[in-house]
Amino acid sequence: MGRHRLGEFEEIVMLTVAILHGEAYGIAIIEEIEKRLNRKVSMGSIQTVLRRLEKKGFLVSEFGEATKIRGGKRKRFFTVTNLGKETLRQTRDQRMALWNAIPKIALDF
């Protein structure tokens, strides 16, 4: 499954985009991650990951309407593609498979 491997941060970003469902643009994603995971994220790192995921075909983006607060600049909204959804699902399944394979005793303490 080499083609569909996701990094940890990539996975978080994709999941957040999915959570925001249609409202996912740069700042919203950052704030969501900061809120939910209590983790500082710079715009540089988030944008890099977004572009990379888009290039891989996991995300698509389109411009929204211009608003006043952003100095008239449009937002770029991201959505998860079918390929992206599929990859997320696969990642989760793989994880679950691994979890299930752990013998019960190994996690007891």
Added chain:
Amino acid sequence: MNTPSPPRPPVWLLRFFRWFCHPDYVEDIEGDLLERFSGIVEETEINKARRRFFIEVLLLFRLSLIRPFDRQCSLISYSMLKHNILISFRGFMRHKTTFIIHLIGLSTGLSCASLIYLWVQDELRIDKFHKHDAHLYQVMQEFTRPDEIQIVDWTPGPLAEAILEELPGIRYATSYKTHPVLGGGIVVGDQRVRAIPIYVDQSYLEVFSFPLLHGNKSQVLTDKYAAVISEELARKLFGKTEEAIGQIITWEKKDGDLFDMTRPLIVSGVFQTIPDYSTEKFDVLLSIEFYTEYNPGLPLWTNDQGTTALVLEEGTDINKLAEKISQLSNSHTEFERTFVLNRYSSKYLYNQYENGVQTGGRITYVWLFSIIAILILLIACINFMNLSTAKASIRLKEIAVKKTLGASRNSLFIQFVSESLLISFLALIVALICVVVLFPSFNELTGKHMNLDLSLTRMLAFLGITLFTGLVSSTYPALYLSAFKPIQILTPNRAKSGREVWTRKSLVVFQFAISTFFIVCVLVIYQQMSFVSTKNLGIEKDHILSMKIEGPLKDKVEPFLAELRKRPEVVQAASSNHILVGAENWTTGINWEGRAEDERLRINPIICNYYFVETYGIRIKEGRSFSPEFGTDSSKVILNEAAVRKMRLENPIGQIITFWGDQVEIIGIAENFHFESLYKQIGPCILKMVGTKDNFEEHIWIKIRGGQEKESIKAIEQLYAEFNTGYTFEYGFVDESYLALYESENKVSVLSKYFAFLAILISCLGLFGLAAFTAERRKKEIGIRRVLGASVWSLTNMLSRSFTKMVLLAIVIALPISYLVAHHWLENFAYRIELEWWLFALAAIVALVIAWMTVGFQTFRAAKNDPVKSLRTE
């Protein structure tokens, strides 16, 4: 908050972002940036948002987001850069002397500039840390006196409240009292700690930003008997800051306090240690109502006992508001007052007033040192320019070959600029090491407590200074070198350009003019300072111990003094209310026959005891001094000559005048002596014998024999311990406190000495380089001359001549300018040295000798060279 325009992020950063960002992504990321910025602004403050913005932009600078390169172009510029750096390093290795001269010169210049930058930055931030700094104003009162307008910071106590209630455009107003009436301290159990109190109302902590560690700033001072103490004090008294809350502390009365305010107070809060860059320093915040309880005069409109500070709304007209405040105050009382508003943070740097207008003060030194820093950097840059252009001939072939192979002028220009930037950054590294090493002594020298934290602004400033130096020093040589035409260079007989030599010479002249100027300044400052410290003051200030009267000693002053006089090591002892050096203390409560109706004389009162005149060696011109032999002298006074002249008294001895409502007799005239600083003319002064009414004695003066100070002090200490058990013996020397009056001048004097030395050093380095180069280039000529019989001396002379001319010209330019500047500076002093010709002659000779030594060494060596060796190789 309804601010007219929303704060904007730094435009240059946005431009930078637009420049590097991938065109496809620019729009939405920029939008995100702006949104984030305004989000942070709302939450915190603008500076934090700007800093955050800067970091975000930097973090966006990554490979996946930046504009794609034009492949070919980038490849060429990259390899060109590599090539340039390689060539530069080879050049450094081959011409080691030049390289080292450049490095030393630039790094000295840079470390000077960096140190001065740190100092200036520290001066400029004083009192600026308050959150409302931009709108924080202090209400000052303008007093019109017959001869001048005076500005003071006392205002009526109820002014702040009235302003807030009745005038528009005020956000906060606070009234407080700083002058510590209580000199005492805090007692907890059997622990006693000295502490400086400040009495404030409830909005004080809103107006000034002294953050609290414990307690809520709107509530800590609601109780009349609440005390907010400093972090340090809390630690000292209770171990941990959080344990201080709710504890009870007691103010203890100190002898000499006007009111007995001894009572328990409850600690309601702890504030953070006040930073060094605050001019307001205190240990305890107490409620002003507590103060009023003991001193009911404070809330009266007729008394000027408070200090008033305001935070204004944005866009309030300062002058109009000041006018309204004056009207407001005059409507409450018959006493006519005029108020002005001053920016609170400008009080430190602009602390001098002349007829009611801020005329400068410390800001002069800020300017002075900034200019010195720039001049020293310029000298260092000039070195670089001169040596680079002089050495052009070495690089001509390189330039010619590159140009024939198709290099453009631009690319050569870039090569030279990048070379000098490279050396500037190497110099920066050396300079930073120097700064770190020198920093502790610099701190001591300037009397500051600066730290070396590398903040962003500082880093940018250092980089900026370096870039500036690199660019200034390289632009001219780069333009000059890159302009050569290959055909000129490669043809054997080319004409030499006279312009090049001319520019170089004028730059050397400029350098030496600055150095000579510095030498004159150092000489003048030094002379004036030694004049001040040795000037005949009309009093003898050496070997006089001073101490304060406190504790039980207060009732035993006379026996103590009598006991002191019996000691063999004590010459004389006396007490007085006046500290005699640097005191500014005057009264108009004097009346005499022949006074004009509206004449008001400002006279300096010195309430003293027997033998005060003798202790200080004040000379009595006519009449006699106070003496116990004549019975009681308590209604007798001595005037100084200035007072007699001002009062137009003829035959003053024996005349009766009124002083503070009492009839007093003049028994003597004292020769003029200095009791203020030498900035001022000697004013009128009255010496009055201490009477029963004057409970004013504060100081004891003990004149001891010179040469055995240590033993004498020990003996006095023992005696003191007998009289004042439990109190520590604290003393000072009068001549030391006299010198402390001129502390800032002394600092400037020491600093200017160092800077002048550095300026001269850098100039000489340049001269050294030039001389070495000339000698090198004329090696063959020297060889031939020697073979034909020229002596070493005549050759040295020949080679030095042009340098001598330059330095002489520099001296001719520098002397008049330095005369004007020195004259201007000396005008600050009422008593000053004459600017004599030998000062300038000395400066000129020093400059000339230093230049000769630098050049002479090189030329002598060149002339001594064996002609066979220099002529053999071709």
